[in-house]
Amino acid sequence: MGEMSDLGRLVLLGAPLGNPADASARLREVLGTADVVAAEDTRRLVRLARDLEVSIPGRIVSYFEGNEERRTPELVEELTAGSFVALVTDGGMPSVSDPGYRLVRAALDAGVPVTAAPGPSAVTTALALSGLPSDRFCFEGFLPRSPGARRSRLRALATEERTLVIFEAPHRVTAALADLAETFGADRPAALCRELTKTYEEVLRRPLGELARWAADGEPRGEITLVVGGAPAAAASRPDDDTLRAAVADREAAGLTRRDAITEVATAFGLRRRDIYTLVHQA
Template identity: 50%
Template sequence: MESAQTSGLHPGDPAGAGADPLWDAPIVLAATPIGNLGDTTDRLRALLRTAEIIACEDTRRTRHLMSALGVSTTAKLVSLHEHNEASRAAELVEQAASGTRILVVSDAGMPAVSDPGFRLTAAAIEAGVSLTVAPGASAVTTALALSGLATDRFTFAGFVPRKQSERMKLLERLAGEEWTTVLFESPHRITATVSEFSQHLGAGRRAAVARELTKKYEEVLRGSLGELAEELTRRSSESTLRGEFVLVVGGAAPGDRSADGQPEQVSLVEVAAVVVERAQAGEKLKTVAKELAAAHGLRAGEVYNAAIQQRSQG
């Protein structure tokens, strides 16, 4: 287990109150706003002003952000993206080891989460150079919170793979995944992706599609995968879909699908047990009963009554 010193905090000093608490660790990964500039933290502003090197996913976007925030800096801005991170990480870690203050930012959200920063983090840990995080906005947790789906257990799967073989592997996993799953997708692919998910995971599987999170035209569509596929298809036929999209897929019921991807035949008692479990996790019992009834070819009223009976006996 790492010591507090390695993670950038002094033993016995949880606040990191050194000579300059802001730079108690020479490398700081900082979250930037995902849309609304009002989500910028005071800590991020101070880090931008006082860093000596700012490693950016896109230096132009970072300069634009600082201009919009009215923040000036004497730091050297260097690029850190997927094509050069492997080679640049060692250089940045060496500079941090000598005491240089290095701030790492992505275009939006948290570095290292589907953005550059992971290789640099790994290299710093390997070299014994301390680093820390200045947390902030996250498209993953924002979409999850807005989805209306279970949040007690979830997984983040990054961007939906473009290669069909990799996408099929993802769908095979999601077919039996009982946790809520959060994914990123581009605007020109979101319609095809949701339609494909509906076909392979079942049209009744609950999901949500969020776009332009925290921005003026923020929108969240909620419903079954089948309903969302129809709505996105209608919209894409009328105009071009725009914005950054996050797809949140509800968890599958245990045994929802067989190895060939077809719905399993399960008993009313088994389905009712899953309804009760999800209701105890915070979902509405009636809504879950209707969803699982549709997915398994059962009557919603029967599933609802069976769940009520099981809950009263539990």
């Protein structure tokens, strides 16, 4: 590896969620000067550049979930050779439930400078629009796809007192809302944010039970972010024995050993592993 001055740099670009007018001046500048632009969807990048009236003189390459393992070392090679590489996803910040983390980690390990031209984020946009407490929150990304694993994860989150932000695919959001309402309670306040910043933006601020019924009446379309109010302090006490046993059983069904399932449940609920072990084996 050469000296630091011989290295290129990696810039993460915060791309508009839908409205091109949200693009920053720095995003325009980087697109117009980068040697290589790695894009989650090259067609969407070309369309964005056209909307912004920006010319991209550098080489455009695809970088998405299906090829990032193969493409990462190629881009690191470009970076260590001195190239200026920009990374952009379909919307929001790279690495936030989008491709990017693998490349960032590899670039840092290679000693390459990494920075960002920050921009829109579906996480903070949905949180701000939800009307729910935003002073403390946690981001869960996408819930597990299988029903059993999803319910198990939601049980672990049921006593979380911070506001939750969750991404969900349109074809799974109906089932996810039903499980949320069952696990968190139908009265838990929430917001479903759909197509943020786009023409048909919609924010539904309703209890989970009402959102679940709304979704069941017709599958929602578009990009969806769910914001769910945290558990009331009273609900954040120790779950009952049946809930704890079910949480262990769910994790075993998902493939964990009983030992690991007990450890994970104890950690999730802030309890002693020995107490969960006794509870499960008494049953």
